[in-house]
Amino acid sequence: MKPDQFPSEMQPYAIPKTGGEYLYRCLGCERRFGIEDLLYTCPECGSVLLIEDSRWERLKDIPGSKWRSIFDYRAMLNIPALKGIYRFHELIGSIIPLDDIVFLGEGHTPVVCANQAMNDWAGIDFYFKNDGQNPSASFKDRGMASAFSYLNYLINKRGVRNILAICASTGDTSASAALYASYLSGNIKSAVILPRGKITPQQLGQPLGSGAKVIEIPGVFDDCMKIVEYLSENFSVALMNSKNAWRILGQESYSYEISQAFDYEVGHLTVVVPIGNAGNITAVMAGFLKMHDLRIIDSLPHIIGVQSEHANPVYLYYLEPKEAARRFRPVTVRPSVAQAAMIGNPVSMPRVIKLVEQYRKIAGEGSIRIVEISEQEIMDSMLFANRNGHIACTQGGECLAGIRKAVAEKKVDRNRRAVLDATAHALKFAVFQDKYFLDSFEPEYEVSPRAELRNSPFSLDLPESVPNPASQRLGPEQFQEFVKYASSIIADVLDLEQRGGTRKPQ
Ligand SMILES: *Cc1c(COP(=O)(O)O)cnc(C)c1O
Numbered sequence: 001m002k003p004d005q006f007p008s009e010m011q012p013y014a015i016p017k018t019g020g021e022y023l024y025r026c027l028g029c030e031r032r033f034g035i036e037d038l039l040y041t042c043p044e045c046g047s048v049l050l051i052e053d054s055r056w057e058r059l060k061d062i063p064g065s066k067w068r069s070i071f072d073y074r075a076m077l078n079i080p081a082l083k084g085i086y087r088f089h090e091l092i093g094s095i096i097p098l099d100d101i102v103f104l105g106e107g108h109t110p111v112v113c114a115n116q117a118m119n120d121w122a123g124i125d126f127y128f129k130n131d132g133q134n135p136s137a138s139f140k141d142r143g144m145a146s147a148f149s150y151l152n153y154l155i156n157k158r159g160v161r162n163i164l165a166i167c168a169s170t171g172d173t174s175a176s177a178a179l180y181a182s183y184l185s186g187n188i189k190s191a192v193i194l195p196r197g198k199i200t201p202q203q204l205g206q207p208l209g210s211g212a213k214v215i216e217i218p219g220v221f222d223d224c225m226k227i228v229e230y231l232s233e234n235f236s237v238a239l240m241n242s243k244n245a246w247r248i249l250g251q252e253s254y255s256y257e258i259s260q261a262f263d264y265e266v267g268h269l270t271v272v273v274p275i276g277n278a279g280n281i282t283a284v285m286a287g288f289l290k291m292h293d294l295r296i297i298d299s300l301p302h303i304i305g306v307q308s309e310h311a312n313p314v315y316l317y318y319l320e321p322k323e324a325a326r327r328f329r330p331v332t333v334r335p336s337v338a339q340a341a342m343i344g345n346p347v348s349m350p351r352v353i354k355l356v357e358q359y360r361k362i363a364g365e366g367s368i369r370i371v372e373i374s375e376q377e378i379m380d381s382m383l384f385a386n387r388n389g390h391i392a393c394t395q396g397g398e399c400l401a402g403i404r405k406a407v408a409e410k411k412v413d414r415n416r417r418a419v420l421d422a423t424a425h426a427l428k429f430a431v432f433q434d435k436y437f438l439d440s441f442e443p444e445y446e447v448s449p450r451a452e453l454r455n456s457p458f459s460l461d462l463p464e465s466v467p468n469p470a471s472q473r474l475g476p477e478q479f480q481e482f483v484k485y486a487s488s489i490i491a492d493v494l495d496l497e498q499r500g501g502t503r504k505p506q
């Protein structure tokens with residue numbers, strides 16, 4: 001739809017105008033810094049930063065109901081810059097002009113209703129929001145669209161040149177960063193630092209295919225992170241990890257979309273997210289808080305963060321009920337099928353602590369919970385979801401295992417509706433499906449397959465006497481003989497009935 005076809009009272013808002021004043025805010029010392037320089041930590045105290053709009057209050061001149069209409073009408077526009085996360089331009093990066101926005105098809109991922117079998121199994125009615133349907137097949141594209149749009153703005157409007165975008169990754173950050181960098185390849189090069197042997201072949205193939213410089217190092221993600229932190233402090237590079245606050249801003253779109261998908265009535269929802277470096281849960285909380293602050297939603301949904309027993313520092317932190325007694329301690333991770341979340345020292349932990357406090361103040365102590373699940377539960381849950389129409393990856397399985405456990409332990413009311421973050425596409429983690437089906441998990445994973453969830457191909461072998469199209473060129477009669485023989489075996493395997501309703505003679 002064209003903007004001039006909108007009702008006249010909506011026309012002035014159809015296309016967002018640039019505005020606001022964005023600043024980095026330090027979560028340690030509360031100092032503010034301009035965004036002209038790329039900052040990842042506070043130059044004064046070293047803490048992590050968030051981005052805020054110092055003119056945020058101006059947005060309250062528009063009532064919540066009007067914002068709802070604005071975002072709903074914008075969904076009908078066919079302007080590429082507004083097709084993705086920047087539908088919510090005023091909340092996500094209002095200083096960035098539309099012609100600098102990079103849109104590769106990210107955002108607006110479907111919310112898919114679980115079937116009855118799944119609801120029964122989980123003990124609650126739920127949906128998956130399929131963030132695996134983003135361009136690089138994970139939610140990371142939301143944050144990269146934001147971070148790279150900002151870089152593109154610096155290139156176009158501030159004359160910045162020769163940017164090297166760099167990140168550490170458990171697999172999906174690098175796939176996404178490399179994809180967005182390749183789109184801006186004239187001005188941006190990308191390098192990714194990966195823990196050797198700790199990402200899947202599909203995830204390794206993605207940045208290679210996008211032309212990034214891929215550097216594998218011995219160690220785990222936390223070690224890679226230390227290296228890129230050192231590089232970003234000592235060399236001129238653009239850090240694309242979620243330590244970069246632009247990433248968080250873009251990932252807030254996940255909450256905006258859920259709000260819109262449920263007609264802005266989200267108080268009855270429980271949103272479930274896996275926690276790794278904790279950028280995602282930070283963004284999800286921040287997004288709902290912003291919508292609530294502008295009265296676009298009247299009440300906040302509950303949020304459950306899920307961690308594996310093999311990488312559980314956030315869970316351990318919140319195990320202590322008394323706020324003053326909580327101490328954050330990094331953990332040494334063990335091998336996890338939720339490999340994208342296999343992080344022992346989450347960079348966004350200070351952000352989480354601040355936002356959880358803020359969130360609970362508004363929505364109550366029980367509004368945010370952290371749940372821990374086993375590797376076995378993650379695998380069983382993912383495969384069960386995959387068998388019931390969902391493309392959830394292991395981290396999506398982690399969410400399903402998490403909500404199921406929370407329901408079983410009565411930590412969530414069954415009358416609520418859950419929205420599970422299927423953070424990536426199952427195909428990226430096919431190796432774990434293979435290990436399960438072949439019962440070849442290394443003992444450290446502590447996963448053994450349940451017979452009813454396993455599957456393997458049936459391989460049809462032909463006896464010597466039957467013509468075989470793989471070993472010779474067959475004439476028409478031989479070919480017919482092959483088809484008949486193969487079909488009879490397959491009919492047996494599938495237990496098919498003869499046409500006409502009579503059972504085929506044995
Ligand atoms: C990055 C990632 C996570 C973890 O998100 P954080 O922001 O690091 O907590 C979970 N699942 C998938 C598929 C990911 O790529």
Ligand SMILES: [Zn+2]
Pocket residue numbers: 026027028029030031042043044045046047
């Ligand atoms: Zn500071």
